[in-house]
Amino acid sequence: xxxxxxxxxxxxxxxxxxxxxxxxxxxxxxxxxxxxxxxxxxxxxxxxxxxxxxxxxxxxxxxxxxxxxxxxxxxxxxxxxxxxxxxxxxxxxxxxxxxxxxxxxxxxxxxxxxxxxxxxxxxxxxxxxxxxxxxxxxxxxxxxxxxxxxxxxxxxxxxxxxxxxxxxxxxxxxxxxxxxxxxxxxxxxxxxxxxxxxxxxxxxxxxxxxxxxxxxxxxx
Numbered sequence: 001x002x003x004x005x006x007x008x009x010x011x012x013x014x015x016x017x018x019x020x021x022x023x024x025x026x027x028x029x030x031x032x033x034x035x036x037x038x039x040x041x042x043x044x045x046x047x048x049x050x051x052x053x054x055x056x057x058x059x060x061x062x063x064x065x066x067x068x069x070x071x072x073x074x075x076x077x078x079x080x081x082x083x084x085x086x087x088x089x090x091x092x093x094x095x096x097x098x099x100x101x102x103x104x105x106x107x108x109x110x111x112x113x114x115x116x117x118x119x120x121x122x123x124x125x126x127x128x129x130x131x132x133x134x135x136x137x138x139x140x141x142x143x144x145x146x147x148x149x150x151x152x153x154x155x156x157x158x159x160x161x162x163x164x165x166x167x168x169x170x171x172x173x174x175x176x177x178x179x180x181x182x183x184x185x186x187x188x189x190x191x192x193x194x195x196x197x198x199x200x201x202x203x204x205x206x207x208x209x210x211x212x213x214x215x216x217x218x219x220x
Contacts, residue, residue, distance in 0.1 A: 041095040077189045126180075127139075
């Protein structure tokens with residue numbers, strides 16, 4: 001059952017569909033994305049990092065992008081943390097209505113957030129992307145070491161030759177899985193708290209997904 005997405009929180013994740021990422025202009029014959037508007041439907045939002053009532057998904061006015069706002073995406077260890085708080089995750093299941101004759105792939109994702117890590121502690125941001133029913137899955141991980149008390153940023157890039165494209169002529173849902181993990185390491189979790197968030201206190205932190213486009217082959 002699809003979850004009801006309630007407006008709350010201050011952090012944002014933006015999926016930009018209006019233009020390809022830098023270096024992907026060769027994705028279509030004329031170097032441009034499809035001229036028609038791209039509509040994205042959010043099928044489900046699931047995970048400990050985006051429980052019901054803490055996530056908002058809003059389409060842009062021109063239907064070329066959407067924003068996901070989290071208010072409870074936080075992984076932590078420490079005296080007030082539960083045994084499962086060290087890991088949080090969120091899965092977005094998306095359905096893109098792509099104009100006939102085009103296909104797309106994720107070429108870059110920019111992640112940002114905030115981390116407070118004690119000396120000796122570490123944290124990991126991990127993401128994977130895949131089309132429903134397809135075996136190709138791309139995993140990317142970024143590790144951060146304490147001491148750290150600042151915003152963090154990570155970028156996932158895929159070479160054009162290695163991109164996984166949506167099947168031409170088929171409607172396949174696209175899944176984006178994100179995960180945060182915090183490990184106490186050599187710090188003392190009995191007295192010291194370390195945490196990592198995928199949210200922001202000022203609304204300027206976001207996740208941007210860049211798409212590459214290409215035209216599907218025409219049948220003879």
